[in-house]
Amino acid sequence: MRTGADVAQHAFVKPLLVRFKHCDPAGIVFYPRYFEMINDLVEDWCAEGLGLSFGEMHLREGMGVPTANIECRFSAPSFLGDTLVRSLEVTRLGRSSMTLRIRFAGANDETRLQATLVLVWVAKGEGGRPAPIAVPAAQREAIVRFAAPDSDIEGVS
Template identity: 50%
Template structure:
């Protein structure tokens, strides 16, 4: 795991039964990715989005158990690989010891023309060090 973000399940995430409505998990994942880019990679979204973006190109999610209003989730992000223009990562959310969902996703670095472009060298270097287990 390279980044952990706590997330309390608030009313806005829930359906009338008090459980997280599954599309809201995607918002939580994106919030965790945005926080990780800032805290771990030193490339905050407000800087990225001046002339680039990092959209999700693919995502696969397995929902293991429901989350309810008031639960405290821990979203753990693990970088898996970095390519020339893409990055793979895994997300997992758990409440206490119970896994709620697991996701595998691919992000792409996109330039101002809307086409994939190489990751900036400082970002690539940080990800590579994390993948190699170096500080």
């Protein structure tokens, strides 16, 4: 199992306080809220790590990064008032898609959640339907900075 120390040098890391809105009546994070937390982390990574906010990406550039696949493992519960340290690292970068490894850790670096996401860069194509595009050069260059040691990054040796 990878720990926070394993990903600290290359991962995008962002803590999150578990709030009442994330929890069920017992004060435990309700599992669909984790998917919102994951999306928030991706959105923050795009803005802060890749230099392209979702607003700029969607509204100005006409692009997006929809999730094509997600796999998630819940290892331990999180509770109201916990601080989760969320980390994101890139494990694969292709021409138009990328695979992200997400980890949420609680106190004492205990893994609470691990997820793998495949995102695809798209832009409006024929008839306004999204179509895959090559990852823009500026974002590709930034993405490489978050590559995990075991990553498969196309075009990078």
